[in-house]
Amino acid sequence: MFSTLSIVGDYLNNQILFKSCNIFSLLQWCGLIAFIAIFYLKKKQKKVYLVDFACYKPYAKCICSKEMFLNASKCTGQFKDESLNFQRKIMDKSGFGDKTYVPDSLLKVPPNICTIEARKETESVIFGAIDELLLKTKMKVEDIEIIITNCCIFNPTPSLSAMVVNHYKINHQILCYNLNGMGCSAGLIAIDLAKQLLQVHSNSYALVVSTENLTSAWYLGNNRSMLLSNCLFRVGGTAILLSNLSSDSRRSKYHLKHTVRTHKGSQDICYNSILRREDETNTITGISLSKDLLNSAGFALKANISTLGKSVLPLLEQLKYVSTFLAKKYFNTRIKVYTPDFKLAFEHFCIHTGGKAVQDEIQKVLGLSDYQLEPSRMTLYRYGNTSSSSVWYVLAYCEAKGRIKKGDRIWQIAFGSGFKCSTIVWCALRNVDPINEINPWSDEIHEFPVDVSS
Known part of the structure; x- marks a missing residue:
């Protein structure tokens, strides 16, 4: 009887072991299939050019020097003397030239x-940019399947x-999208x-078209936080043509490598750092820029680069960051977290021209x-803050200077209300010859850079 029970016990143990092996083997096969599927999908993902x-x-x-701007503000009769003096101080520190x-x-x-x-302002900017793009690319509008426009105000x-x-x-089957209220980062979004x-x-x-509208954003009150936007924003816009056709890799300038979006809207300080509202009179609307704007930009940028760094930084830079971060968190709060050297990952930095203080912080x-930082500083000097289109004027500066070479990596960084930080990474597919380029800098690039240190 005992031998029979022993045989039964051995049989049951063998069955359990067999089933365990089968389950383990099945899990292994499932994991392998999942890995192959993910790898295949990533490889199959269409490249965007x-x-x-x-x-x-x-x-x-439409050129407006700083003195013209201040005189125009005075002639409105809407601003108090202290508001006019405030605007003069802002313009003196703005980093602007006299040709915005x-x-x-x-x-x-x-x-x-x-x-x-x-409407007239926006039409002139949008249609002007698109007409030039169609001329440069020799494209017909009927070949475009997707249109995305963005303007905050x-x-x-x-x-x-x-x-x-x-x-x-354009054909009625076109896919159209319009983004509003997303600030200066909307172009990269x-x-x-x-x-x-x-x-x-x-x-x-x-087709992506990015612009801002100064006419509808102009503030005619005396709240200082709202007068800032009058001083900083200027007319500008851009049109970008993207393609997923593999044949376009031969004629395209850049290949899209990474897009990273960071949103700090859950934090009230960040959310309220850029806010369109009525001023103290409850009758005049303007865009309020708070004192927390720079801190919000810093928070959003650090969160963004923490995500982006995993994809673009050399392994050693990632290890330095992770090791100091863990040491600070678990062992010694006085340890300074290592800031990765992004200069090892990119040849060119196209930073949003939000203002001189923002540029200094970045x-x-x-x-x-x-x-x-020269391309961003020169763009601020020549064109001012053109909102969501500014990073493209910065890239155009790099092209006009003949700096873009095949294989170069370009990092575009923009900030916007919400508060958001958006970054995009491109890889140059060819050398960009400035002589053959239609470029907003072409006829005056020899005048730059200029000294903006004062």
Whole structure:
């Protein structure tokens, strides 16, 4: 009887062992299949190419020197003496030159702030940029399947994307998207959206148009936090053509490598750092820029580069960061967390021209040289803060200087209300010859860089 029980016991043990082995083997096979599937999907993912882009250069009649700007503000009769003095101090520290642009509506006395003028401003910028892009790429509008427009303040009905469709009489099957209220980072967010759409729409072209509207954003009150936006923003816009056609790799300028978006809207301080609201009079609307703006930009940037660093930094830089981070967290809070050297990952830095203080902060955080920050500083000096399109004027500067070589890695960084930080990484597919480029800098690039240290 005992031998029978022993045999039964051995049989049951063998069965359990057999089933355990089968389950373990099954899990191994499932893991292998999942790995192969993920690897295949990543390999199969369509590459996105930047065929070309065009930055709008306004007419010379729209040039507004700092003194012209201050005189125009005075002639409105809306600003108190202390507000005029405040604007003068801001302009003196702005990093601006005397050739930035404002719309016709704001050069009139008094300023003509209305929807008609706002629409005229936007149409001239958008259509000007698109016309130049079509000329550069020799594209026909009917070949474009996706259109994405972005403008933070001006939100007309029909939308800006519908404005483009109507002007160019584009096919009714076009996919249109219009982004509003996303601030200066919206241009890079639009690129990220285009990338996702191009992953699911085969053999397609996407047109991204980024701009801002000064007419509708102009503030005619005396709240200092709102007067800042008057001083910092200027006219500008850009049109970008993206493609997922493998054949376009031969004529495109750049290959899209990474997009990273960081949102700090859950923190009230960050959320309220850029806010459109009524001032103390409850009758005049403006964009309020708080004192927490720089800190918000710093928080968002650090969170963003922590994510991006995993994809672009050399392994040794990642290990230095992780080891000091863990040491600070678990052993000694006085240990300073290592700041990775992003200069090892990129040849060019296209930083949003939010303002001189923002540029100084980013230079300090990333440890950039004056040469590396030069394109951003010169763009601020020549064109001012053109909001979501500014990083493209910065890239255009690099191209006009003949700095873009095949294989170079370009990092675009932009910040926006919310508070958001968006970054994009491109890889140059060819040398960009400045002689053969239509570029907003072409006829004056020899005048730069200029000294902006004072």
